[in-house]
Amino acid sequence: MKILKFGGTSVGSAERIKGLLNIINPEERQIVVLSAVAGTTNALVEIGQSFLLGKNEEALKQVKNHKEKYLALIGELFSTEDGLQKAESLINYHFNYISSLGNEMFTPVEEKIVLAQGELLSTTLFHFHLEEIGVSSVLLPALDFMKIDEDNEPMVEYIGEKLNGLLGDTPDNTLYITQGYICRNSFGEIDNLRRGGSDYTASLIGASIKAEEVQIWTDIDGMHNNDPRIVKNTTPIANLSFDEAAELAYFGAKILHPQSVFPAQRYNVPVRLLNTMDPTAAGTLISKDGKSSNQIRAIAAKDEITAIHIHSSRMLLAYGFLRKVFEIFERYKTPIDMITTSEVAVSLTIDDTRYLGDIIKEVEDFGRVRVDHNQTIVCVVGDFGANTHGYAARVLDAVKHLPLQMISYGGSDYNVSILLGHEYKVEALRSLHNRLF
Ligand code: ASP
Ligand code: MG
16 A cells, blocks of 8 residues: 655646546545645634634635635636536535534634645545546545644544555455545544644554555655755655654755654655656655665755854752753653753754743743844754765855854764854855865
8 A cells, every 4th residue: 555645736726626537547546635725724724723713804804815815726627517506516515614613612622624625625625536537445534544743743643544544445446545634632622733734644554554665745746955946956865764764854844744643664665756747756755774774875054043042150060950950841742853061051943933022031041031032043964973074064065154053063973063043044054065066
């Protein structure tokens, strides 16, 4: 079994939806995971926000606008009266449902129900489209198998059990379709795997049923060795190890949801990044054997980083100091990305600043604190093991004309990260690219 995931732009128009069959071979056993039509989740976020703020009139206007887009889309997608009618009642059903949620008390629980409608729509429309053209497929409701626990962690064993059960109900079927992104939480409520989570869905499905391969289909021919929007002449990377891919995905290579690497790695399911616009291009294969030694592989950058510098004489020769600092971040469920320490100071970075004010108040008990906003982490992935010489020096040499705020080396064998002000990002990426590749 293969898992094929298509993102929002790959189902962004009637033409693109029809084009999926150029890639999907209905005869092969596979589960197709779809995102919502491009722009839909953003629209649903806005609708949910309006309802939450009690601006119901505005919300209903947004619902109406968005519904129009779907009516236009199905007009192009379906050619039979029957197909069109079915699609239209589907759209009426989902948008009426969204509107009706505003009639009762609207809480974050209802908000998540609103967010789930995009994937429910895209998958059912695709299923109806296949039906209209005589291709048989089975729709697997993600809400019947995709589940997260109290800590919002996916329950891989549970997912596999449920999914195998559902697949067993239709043993002769080859093509399955399911929703990315959406799931149920430990209360059984409708929830989601956070923005961009459809990749995560595909990887969790692949891991849970030990699929042969997970394919992530997007608009670019694999993971590139630098940001193609900023640097000219970037090239796709043919092979990556899971660890390298996780670093790159986390540090800004937008093509893959960072968390999606871990289930694939844990259950050793290869992940292939492929291009819908150029289906025969090799793309990037992420696998256990993907690591190549003695090479710098790629450069990525992550913006909107906040750095917190804590200077404390209490840290001198003390034990337990870092634990106390980290506990504060833990209590506010705020992940730390990068850390550097000296004997009397520690600097760290976060990208989730929701609780920054509270965190700083508590951290100030330990010493002097400085906060720098609008920073960028530039991460270079490659073979930085202690027995390879000179690579770290080459990285630093390439950015020696820029003011570096933090440098992190040695945390793993395959990554050097530097922190600098956002205004130096473009120059850093270009200069590194020119010197390293
Ligand atoms: N539709 C969701 C989003 O826009 C999930 C995804 O596309 O991966 O975030
Ligand atoms: Mg995505």
